[in-house]
Amino acid sequence: MSKNSPDIESLSLGALNPDFDAATSKIISEKSHWLPQLNERVSEWCSSILVMETRQALKSRQFIWTYFVLLFSVGVWTLLALTIGDNGYQVGRELLFGYWVILGFPLGLIIPFSAYRSLAREFEDGTNQLISITTMKPHQIIFGKFGSAFLQMLTYLSVLAPCICFTYLLRGISLSQISIGLMVCIGGSICLTILGLFLAGVFRSRAMGVGTSVLFVLLLGWLYYIWCVFCESEISGQGSYITFDDQDVLLGMFGIFAFFGSSAGLLLVTATSQISFPSNNRATPIRIAMFVQQTLFFAFVIGLVSTVFDADMLWIMMIFVSHYWLVMGFLMIGESLTISRRVQRTLPRSFFSRSAFSLLMPGAGRGFLFAVANVWACAIAIGLIGWFVGSRGLQGYLLGQVIAPFGGSRVFGWEECCGLLTCCLYVTWFLSVIYLVMRSFFGKSRGEWSTGIGPTISLVLGALLISVLSICSIVVHQILYQRDNRLSDLSSPLLLNWYWVVAEVFKGTSFQQIFNEHGVVAVALLLQAVVVIGFAFAFASRELLVAPIPVPERVKIDSLKLPASNVPEGESINEIFGELKKNES
DSSP: OOSSSOOTTTTSHHHHOTTHHHHHHHHHHHHTSHHHHHHHHHHHHSOHHHHHHHHHHHHSHHHHHHHHHHHHHHHHHHHHHHHHOOSHHHHHHHHHHHHHHHHHHIIIIIHHHHHHHHHHHHHHHTHHHHHHTSSOOHHHHHHHHHHHHHHHHHHHHHHHHHHHHHHHHSTTOOHHHHHHHHHHHHHHHHHHHHHHHHHHHHOOSHHHHHHHHHHHHHHHHHHHHHHHHHHHHHHTTOSOOOOTTOHHHHHHHHHHHHHHHHHHHHHHHHHHHHTSOTTSOOHHHHHHHHHHHHHHHHHHHHHHHTTOOOHHHHHHHHHHHHHHHHHHHHHHHTSOSOOOHHHHTTSOOSHHHHHHHGGGSSSHHHHHHHHHHHHHHHHHHHHHHHHHHSTTSSTTHHHHHHHGGGTOOOSSOHHHHHHHHHHHHHHHHHHHHHHHHHHHHSTTGGGGSOTTHHHHHHHHHHHHHHHHHHHHHHHHHHHHHHHOTTOOSSOSGGGGOHHHHHHHHHHTOOHHHHHHHSHHHHHHHHHHHHHHHHHHHHHHHHHHTOOOOOOOHHHHHHHSOOOOOOOOTTOSHHHHTTOOOOOOO
8 A cells, every 4th residue: 555545544534524423523512412322222122013012003094093183182171070069069060971981982992902913914925934033032022012002001091081170170089089080091901901912912814803893893892891880880979989998998999909910920921921922931931920910819818818718718719719629720731741842941950949939931741830830839828817816816815715715706717718729629630620621632742833722722631620519519409309308518510619618607507417418429520539639749750850951062052152253452343433432521
């Protein structure tokens, strides 16, 4: 290169443009401010799906027409209510009622169904396969769809917010009514949006998608009607005024928020897991969410026993827990029996980790054991709650000794313990039967099914089993009772109805009385239950013996983070092409 030839620095942008140094200094000074830095970090954190979905939603005809119809409806209702109403109290209530009804339509119908169709269209058009091969993670896709729906929700709320604040200035409207209405409206819209994303992620096929969309629209319409009835009862004065300084009110609000919040989180985690690769670990986040929801339930129960508690609450809590783990257990039983090699590389290796975290890993057998273990753990927890709170517990032991001779009541005793044991045995039996059926008839073909088919089949089979046994036992009992009036309340056919048996045991019917009156039937039912449960545990325990496989060297190399290259100052690409550092004065 000759001396007169221009070097790389002379060809840089700074040399060609004399004003480049000043512009660069200005840009660097702007980036040094905390607000642009925060904006840049938030923009980088947000996924491209969120940006794309938000742009498409805000430019769509559906959003524009809904927005203008919302503005027109608010204006017409405001003029109509102010013109017709002559009572100050009535005008404020009618205005707020109309605003709630108008706001509930886009938040309860438009946004949830739009979110459902947005994700379902990805599977129908096949664009989800293109997105899955990128570096974008499944939770970024789901949160991008949800974030777009949430921004639309805020946009619709911005239209009604000044109007709702205006109704508070009128007479007859309390702050609690506005607060409860906003919480129910916003929380319900968020939960329904997450439900729509869950349905779209689970039921992907066109045949199931059409039926799911129709049922989802009917559900949204029915809930919107319930919302209108709720608003009418609150605004007309039939609803009770709530004060937030009451302990019972706060406990009830905690229970409502814990139930709907944990359910929405569980559905969100499930939707995220279902759109990931089939070889990924889909089960662990879902089972952790189930365990968190169960923990929140017992936190609510512990707060409830401080105010009111009796023996009937033990029966209610156990029935609620049993139905919860029956549903979750049937869904987990529908999982595939095979475990991918990627999941096998992440299986617990030490004895402690296997004992603590093995049931959280994927697999139908592990799901069956996870549900059974949680049912029995819940029964033990409910028994301990009844023991410590009751007059026979440690807390009231001395008091129970004093009041017992005078006819003092107790909360937890041998009858309640037998009731909990009976309920757990029936739940374990139902789960074992469905697990063996799914393993025997659908074991090999489950790996070829699309997402959501296996859990749906197992859930339907479990519901049919419990329904058929319960209904047929009552019908046969009524037929036998009409022929023989001397028949006892707990006849032999009713042993198949677990609701009836558990209720009778909680009332005081002992196991000895059941075996004395129905010895052959009771013994046969118990023996076959023991055999079925034993076979189910034997097959499910095989999954716990699956040993982890070593990680290949190629996977280890790909997972390693490459160290940053140490390029001398002045030789990096950014510095060569003009993005020089700010000159220090």
